Amino acid sequence: MTPGLRAYQRVRLTTATPQELVVLLYEGLVKxxxxxRRDLEARDFAAAGVALTRAIDIIGHLRDCLDRERDPAxxxxxxxxxxxxxxxxxxSxxxxxxxxxxxxxxxxDEMTATWRAAAIEATRRGGAK
Known part of the structure; x- marks a missing residue:
């Protein structure tokens, strides 16, 4: 990764709204x-393990970020x-x-689209956090 790309990603993360951060997590999860999946299909089990472990780590972060007091249901x-x-x-x-x-x-993919729409709506309403 180039220094310029790293700097761009750092700015993107530090300036993102909470909704945009969730979208970024979902995009990483899908990725x-x-x-x-591709690595499993190719029978490259080591690479699949690395990628799917990262996906599970992202899911863990999403679970940790749930605000259970705000909306328990x-x-x-x-x-x-x-x-x-x-x-x-x-x-799998x-x-x-x-x-x-x-x-x-x-x-x-469906959840990513839903969060993307929510982030756009929050920005439209003034960046509600």
């Missing part, structure tokens, strides 16, 4: 899950979804279950 639903994704990713590594990963990636 690493997709890479892991929503956080409970998200937590269950994140737990299901973690199980599916872990199972053991069983080389590509269809399960395809399902999870589709769900992640």
């Amino acid at each position: 690493f899950t997709t890479i892991g 929503l956080c409970g639903n998200l937590d269950r979804m994140y737990a299901a994704w973690t199980r599916a990713i872990a199972r 590594q053991v069983e080389v279950d590509l269809p399960s990963l395809d399902t999870v990636i589709g769900q992640m």
